[in-house]
Each structure stands twice: as structure tokens, then as C-alpha cells.
Amino acid sequence: MKIRGERECKECGTRWSYYETGSVGCPACGSLRSVGIDDRTEHTDLQVEFDLTPVRNGIDDVPTDDLAERAREVCRDYVRRRGFVNAGDLRDLDDTYLAASELLHVADVVARDIRLEEREELYFLSLLRDADDGERPPHEEVPATIRGPRGLAYANAVSEYRRDVRTWAADRSLTTAERGALETLGEHAKRIRMLDGDVDPRVAERLVETTRDLANGLRGDELAFAQAQDRLDDLEFSHVE
Numbered sequence: 001m002k003i004r005g006e007r008e009c010k011e012c013g014t015r016w017s018y019y020e021t022g023s024v025g026c027p028a029c030g031s032l033r034s035v036g037i038d039d040r041t042e043h044t045d046l047q048v049e050f051d052l053t054p055v056r057n058g059i060d061d062v063p064t065d066d067l068a069e070r071a072r073e074v075c076r077d078y079v080r081r082r083g084f085v086n087a088g089d090l091r092d093l094d095d096t097y098l099a100a101s102e103l104l105h106v107a108d109v110v111a112r113d114i115r116l117e118e119r120e121e122l123y124f125l126s127l128l129r130d131a132d133d134g135e136r137p138p139h140e141e142v143p144a145t146i147r148g149p150r151g152l153a154y155a156n157a158v159s160e161y162r163r164d165v166r167t168w169a170a171d172r173s174l175t176t177a178e179r180g181a182l183e184t185l186g187e188h189a190k191r192i193r194m195l196d197g198d199v200d201p202r203v204a205e206r207l208v209e210t211t212r213d214l215a216n217g218l219r220g221d222e223l224a225f226a227q228a229q230d231r232l233d234d235l236e237f238s239h240v241e
Helices: 064-081 095-112 118-133 144-169 176-194 201-218 222-235
Strands: 006-009 015-017 034-036
Touching (some): 095 118, 095 144, 118 144, 176 201
Antiparallel strands (some): 006 015, 006 034
């Protein structure tokens, strides 16, 4: 959406940035009566807290499936409200968003699986411990039964990120090569989603790396764009082991 991020309160005259507070309410008096004093700017990135501490506090007292339910709700709310365009600038596909997306999908499996193996439970607890710090286990630690949720989480994250890239790029003149790369990225993400994420975790990781290179390329880094094109070509042969 395009909003006027610099606001001025009609009641007390205070000026503030919506991009910093995420609220149209005046930080000085609380009034909702304000006017925008700048040009409308693309903005999708809301100010969202991601804190799993209340969920972690129940580890010793709550069954694992209940923990997973609670974690899933926190992650779902965070992912739903996040975006990647801030005051007209394209942000990165960050590790915190990826970790939250993965925990959302893993928690869904844990909450429903009545025959949870120890390795799966430990992997879930590892994510629960570190996801809100942007930490996620390396691909070699992903249990075979979890690689689907991880792959699906990353493919969904890339799809959401790509949607915001297209929003950000709407007022810009992308080259034919840039538009083609963005389209190919979407095709790779869609293919992994059609497989329910069941690909080698290294493939899911490459999809993320490609997305980040492409974003840097679209922001003007020619070397990153060339690397993104190479990665896109490599992904063509990586979806099936």
C-alpha cells in the first residue's frame, strides 16, 4: 500500500514517522486525527514483535503438542503481518522471517503427530529456542521427516517476498532480464510448493540464497544479479534428487 509516512497531529502538532512507529496514533497525545505531510510511499513492512519467550516458559509444564500449538499461533501472526517494503525501500528476506516461517510449519506437524520421534521433537525445540533471534538449524541437521515443512516454509517465504518485490518494482523500469529472473524465481518456488516442500534441504537453502542475490541485483548490484542468474540455472536441475 502507498501511505504518507510522515504524519502531523491535528490536535497537538507533533510530527512523527509512521514507518518507525507503525501507528497513525500520535505518540504524544494519542489522537488519531493526523495528516500526511509527504508524498505517498510504498510500505508493507509493519512494526511487528516476534517474541517466543511466553511459549518457551511453558516447556517444563506443557506437553509438546500444546507448545507447538502456541508457537504456531505466534508465528502465524508474525508472518501474516510482516512485509518487505519499508518507506519505499526493499528490505532483505531476513533470517527471522525464515525462522518464523519454518517454526510455523514444523509446529503444525508436531501438533498433529501422535508418534513424534525424539529427533523431531529436539529439532522443534531447537527452533523454538532460537527462532525469534533469527537463528535456524543448518540444512544438514534437518530430519528427513521435517524436510517437507522446511522446504515448504522457505518456498512460501520466497513467494511472499517476490510479491513485495513486484510491488516495489511497480514504479521502476526493470529490464527484460530482471523481469525474466523474477518470473523464474517464482516458478522455482511454485515447483517446490507443488512438491509440498519435499526437496533436499540444500535446494531450499539455495532458493533463499538466490532470492537474496536477485534482490541485491534489482537494487543495483550487477555482480549479485549475475550470480542470481547462475543460481537460477542451477536450481533447474536441483528439485529432484
